[in-house]
Amino acid sequence: MDFELFNTYSNKTELFIPLDDNDIRIYACGPTVYDYIHVGNARPLIIFDVLVRFLKLIYPKVTYVRNITDVDDKIIVQANQNKESINNLTERTIKAFSNDADALFVKKPDFEPRATEHIQEMLKMIKVLLESGNAYLSDGHVLFSVSSMPNYGKLSGMNLSEMIDGARVEVSDYKKEPADFVLWKPSKTGELGWHSDFGFGRPGWHIECSAMSEKYLGKQFDIHAGGLDLIFPHHENEIAQSCCAFNTKFMAKYWMHNGYITVNNEKMSKSEGNFITVRDALKKHDGETIRYSILSGHYRSPIDFSFKALKEAKSALDRLYRASENFEYDNVIDEKFLSCLSSDLNSPQAISRLHELASEYNKGNKNAGQLLKSSAKILGLLNYDTSKWFTKNVRDDEYEINNLIAERDKARSDKNFKLADEIRDKLKEKGVSIEDSNSGTKWRVD
Numbered sequence: 001m002d003f004e005l006f007n008t009y010s011n012k013t014e015l016f017i018p019l020d021d022n023d024i025r026i027y028a029c030g031p032t033v034y035d036y037i038h039v040g041n042a043r044p045l046i047i048f049d050v051l052v053r054f055l056k057l058i059y060p061k062v063t064y065v066r067n068i069t070d071v072d073d074k075i076i077v078q079a080n081q082n083k084e085s086i087n088n089l090t091e092r093t094i095k096a097f098s099n100d101a102d103a104l105f106v107k108k109p110d111f112e113p114r115a116t117e118h119i120q121e122m123l124k125m126i127k128v129l130l131e132s133g134n135a136y137l138s139d140g141h142v143l144f145s146v147s148s149m150p151n152y153g154k155l156s157g158m159n160l161s162e163m164i165d166g167a168r169v170e171v172s173d174y175k176k177e178p179a180d181f182v183l184w185k186p187s188k189t190g191e192l193g194w195h196s197d198f199g200f201g202r203p204g205w206h207i208e209c210s211a212m213s214e215k216y217l218g219k220q221f222d223i224h225a226g227g228l229d230l231i232f233p234h235h236e237n238e239i240a241q242s243c244c245a246f247n248t249k250f251m252a253k254y255w256m257h258n259g260y261i262t263v264n265n266e267k268m269s270k271s272e273g274n275f276i277t278v279r280d281a282l283k284k285h286d287g288e289t290i291r292y293s294i295l296s297g298h299y300r301s302p303i304d305f306s307f308k309a310l311k312e313a314k315s316a317l318d319r320l321y322r323a324s325e326n327f328e329y330d331n332v333i334d335e336k337f338l339s340c341l342s343s344d345l346n347s348p349q350a351i352s353r354l355h356e357l358a359s360e361y362n363k364g365n366k367n368a369g370q371l372l373k374s375s376a377k378i379l380g381l382l383n384y385d386t387s388k389w390f391t392k393n394v395r396d397d398e399y400e401i402n403n404l405i406a407e408r409d410k411a412r413s414d415k416n417f418k419l420a421d422e423i424r425d426k427l428k429e430k431g432v433s434i435e436d437s438n439s440g441t442k443w444r445v446d
């Protein structure tokens with residue numbers, strides 16, 4: 001099957017030709033773990049999860065890496081604000097992130113590397129960039145010199161003066177040119193940092209993705225994915241670091257970027273304050289409903305988030321559940337459905353095809369119900385038995401209960417038994433009893 005995708009790098013739709021048919025290698029930029037994720041952050045998780053599920057149908061092996069940024073100035077600021085340790089904040093946030101991803105039926109990537117566990121790999125790369133003359137030391141910082149790379153700006157299509165005029169680069173005394181970016185920066189004593197040849201400090205944001213993608217996928221790989229807002233400067237800088245350090249012509253062959261989620265036509269973002277956390281959305285709606293709603297727009301177009309849209313998604317899913325009752329998943333996927341996805345991952349068309357299959361089933365075509373159930377799995381939909389889907393909303397705080405249990409497990413492993421007992425009492429107030437066993441904590445309603 002031919003898969004066509006829009007490549008940001010060439011700015012056109014291209015036929016996907018893998019570097020190695022036997023192992024498709026994909027890297028997506030993951031979360032910076034300083035707070036709960038919002039619905040806008042959920043979009044790339046879901047889209048690239050579908051991409052991986054789809055490619056696994058065509059190729060024998062797909063290796064998917066999604067990193068965790070657990071060293072960043074935002075994390076330091078948030079930990080100070082919360083008066084908690086950086087480690088506590090990141091561990092707690094990673095756990096919550098993982099719960100949110102599970103609730104959205106996003107499968108775990110093959111590798112989920114953390115930046116703090118790859119400092120040596122980053123330092124090694126920074127050293128190479130210094131030796132090759134692509135980086136320089138200045139005032140305790142190591143900076144990448146953008147003028148040392150002729151193609152800099154190719155991905156975003158911006159030239160240096162546009163970058164500066166748009167004030168999207170930080171002008172500082174220690175930089176030779178305003179667009180130069182930080183590879184390593186000094187930390188004060190007592191601050192988060194690591195000892196290195198360039199002094200006690202910490203990495204800039206971009207270097208981690210270059211170092212970790214090389215470690216798990218090699219110097220060049222098939223697809224690099226992320227949100228539209230990462231094209232500049234993050235992805236532009238990743239390309240500069242990787243191509244200069246590894247002496248290669250490209251980092252990833254294809255660059256895929258998802259569009260924004262908007263609220264009243266404005267981008268949903270933490271800084272705008274117009275965001276809804278996945279955690280809050282899950283209190284009212286099942287993760288599958290959120291997933292359906294996000295997939296009902298094409299991944300490159302903006303989609304407007306609203307609770308009204310989620311209600312509509314729920315009724316649309318009800319219809320698909322009714323038509324697929326009595327069927328289990330099998331390996332036969334509807335061809336028209338697949339051809340929708342093979343055209344730049346057109347999930348809205350693929351969903352329309354699922355509704356066509358539901359109509360055919362309702363007219364008496366049994367096979368259409370079977371195809372519907374199996375095909376929906378590629379989008380990560382119809383995860384429940386139909387009877388469960390229509391009855392499970394009885395307890396709509398199930399998600400909150402699972403989070404409390406996870407927090408209690410963490411407290412127990414930290415030997416904070418006072419907190420663990422407090423959480424147990426809180427659950428009791430909700431009429432929930434818990435039982436600890438070797439296979440984890442189970443809960444039931446009294």
Ligand SMILES: [Zn+2]
Pocket residue numbers: 028029030209234238
């Ligand atoms: Zn990245």
